[in-house]
Every structure is written in C-alpha cells, then in structure tokens.
Amino acid sequence: xxxxxxxxxxxxxxxxxxxxxxxxxxxxxxxxxxxxxxxxxxxxxxxxxxxxxxxxxxxxxxxxxxxxxxxxxxxxxxxxxxxxxxxxxxxxxxxxxxxxxxxxxxxxxxxxxxxxxxxxxxxxxxxxxxxxxxxxxxxxxxxxxxxxxxxxxxxxxxxxxxxxxxxxxxxxxxxxxxxxxxxxxxxx
Numbered sequence: 001x002x003x004x005x006x007x008x009x010x011x012x013x014x015x016x017x018x019x020x021x022x023x024x025x026x027x028x029x030x031x032x033x034x035x036x037x038x039x040x041x042x043x044x045x046x047x048x049x050x051x052x053x054x055x056x057x058x059x060x061x062x063x064x065x066x067x068x069x070x071x072x073x074x075x076x077x078x079x080x081x082x083x084x085x086x087x088x089x090x091x092x093x094x095x096x097x098x099x100x101x102x103x104x105x106x107x108x109x110x111x112x113x114x115x116x117x118x119x120x121x122x123x124x125x126x127x128x129x130x131x132x133x134x135x136x137x138x139x140x141x142x143x144x145x146x147x148x149x150x151x152x153x154x155x156x157x158x159x160x161x162x163x164x165x166x167x168x169x170x171x172x173x174x175x176x177x178x179x180x181x182x183x184x185x186x187x188x
Contacts (some may be wrong), residue, residue, distance in 0.1 A: 041131040044101055046155065048124035052181045054082060055122055058162055060097070064089040068162060072175065079179045083172035093165035100161065101126070103154035108135050112151060114143030126155065 040062060048056040053071075060066040065088055072083040089097060104126050121142035128135040139151060162168075177184045 043129045045127045050122040082176045084174040087166040087168040097161045100154045100158035108137035113145045118142040
C-alpha cells in the first residue's frame, strides 16, 4: 500500500494546472507566521484517507517521538485492523522532516490554489498543535495547481523521512479493529 500512496503523491504533484480556487482551510487561532518550527510543545499530525479508509496517519512531537498507524489486515467486506506503533525520529532526520513540513505549514498560511481535476481522490489534513493554538491545512489530491503539487510532494517527503529514518517499534502498542469504518474494539 505504501508504494501506491507514494505513487499518488508524486503523480499528482506533477499534474500542475492553472490555479483557480483556494481550497485550504486554516483552523483559527493561527500562530504568527514568524513562529519557529519545533516550538516547545508543538505536535505535527498527518491524516490521509480515501473513502473513509486510512491511507496514512502519523504524529510527531517536538521531542522527536511519535506514532504511526498502518493497516495490518483487511477483508473483502471492507473491515480492517489498524496497528499503531511508537517511533523515535533520530536527530539527523530533523532537518529533512522540518524542511518538508515547513513547506506545508507555509501553505496553511497562504492557502492552496486548486483546479478540481479528479473526483474521489485521497484527502486529509496536516495539523500543527501548539500549547495555545492550532494551525491546519486540509487538502484533497483531486485539486491540482503548482502550489498544491509542491505541498503533496512535501507531504510525501515528510512521510518518507518517518518511514526510512525513524526507529519504529517492531511490535504495535495497539491494534484497532474497524467494521464498516467504525472502531469496534481498541486494544491496548
């Protein structure tokens, strides 16, 4: 599944179209634009879904610890299990991770311009949570523009940093079972 997701990010990033409509939403209150990355207490979260099914979900705290969710089983009726893992992002991963997420954060301030070219594509949000505020960029891969393509590439780079550089636990700390898209039994 990760190969397919990377393909979506990079294919759509190359589908630049003239900017038409702003599509990003920004949750208020928004910290000042000059606010430095890695502010004490900051948490960055990515959520990416398609038809309600999670494709990618991760969260990184300012100390480099985090959590990543992966679909571990799926049946033909659309039921699935999500395994949740802890990870540590090593210091050398900080620069590429912050560089990628800063590109997305800038789009959260400016908004994305979009020309809807494809329906029913993956959608999601990247959220920065601070002790006293939150900033959020909602996105939809069916929207294309030069700025949207750059954001999709940055999301892909941030996710690759986690997948390739983070020390992810071998065993999940929890497995959640979903039936019809609804959580049935969270397990510790």
